[in-house]
Amino acid sequence: AQSVTQLDSQVPVFEEAPVELRCNYSSSVSVYLFWYVQYPNQGLQLLLKYLSGSTLVKGINGFEAEFNKSQTSFHLRKPSVHISDTAEYFCAVSDQGPGGFKTIFGAGTRLFVKA
Amino acid sequence: KAGVTQTPRYLIKTRGQQVTLSCSPISGHRSVSWYQQTPGQGLQFLFEYFSETQRNKGNFPGRFSGRQFSNSRSEMNVSTLELGDSALYLCASSLAPGGQGGEQYFGPGTRLTVT
Numbered sequence: 126a127q128s129v130t131q132l133d134s135q136v137p138v139f140e141e142a143p144v145e146l147r148c149n150y151s152s153s154v155s156v157y158l159f160w161y162v163q164y165p166n167q168g169l170q171l172l173l174k175y176l177s178g179s180t181l182v183k184g185i186n187g188f189e190a191e192f193n194k195s196q197t198s199f200h201l202r203k204p205s206v207h208i209s210d211t212a213e214y215f216c217a218v219s220d221q222g223p224g225g226f227k228t229i230f231g232a233g234t235r236l237f238v239k240a
Numbered sequence: 241k242a243g244v245t246q247t248p249r250y251l252i253k254t255r256g257q258q259v260t261l262s263c264s265p266i267s268g269h270r271s272v273s274w275y276q277q278t279p280g281q282g283l284q285f286l287f288e289y290f291s292e293t294q295r296n297k298g299n300f301p302g303r304f305s306g307r308q309f310s311n312s313r314s315e316m317n318v319s320t321l322e323l324g325d326s327a328l329y330l331c332a333s334s335l336a337p338g339g340q341g342g343e344q345y346f347g348p349g350t351r352l353t354v355t
Binding site: 157161169226230231233 | 273285296332346
């Protein structure tokens, strides 16, 4: 069964510093990959997605992620973070199993941006 | 296009009671998934409905049930509430079952507190 591992539960970083949030998934023939962000007291919203094509995917708010098939990773990066980026970030994988397509979420990484 | 709506937004119930939560997906979306989010367990998949049929179910007791109507609106019911059921319940809609390579759109959630 597919699984998603977000390697860091919390990531503290100073404002304007770069950040990388790590995500690994278990191997599959083909997968679709997503990063979602959740601000306090809100639902999740899509940051970016990889369906096919270029392995470097650009999303909203200056975030980007790189799909690495050999390492089964989909790490999220931002070159310079803002205080407003403080939120919880979820990596998700959608693939086709015996029961059809299913989306699995990682446990989340809480990003704290400090002034 | 209106987003995913969930009602009510907040709910306080007593142990042993039952509760019904409602979710209206984005117009045209036929898949509705439910998730339970708690600080300790993260985002856990409850079940997914597509065209009024339950497609997938997570590892939750039978006290958790759901249904979907012909207009794609979905309800989730929890009977005999326990303290551990206190959580944010998120609903997500998508065009195809399991996301099928596309993203899910989340509602703001219903915050359930069981006392």
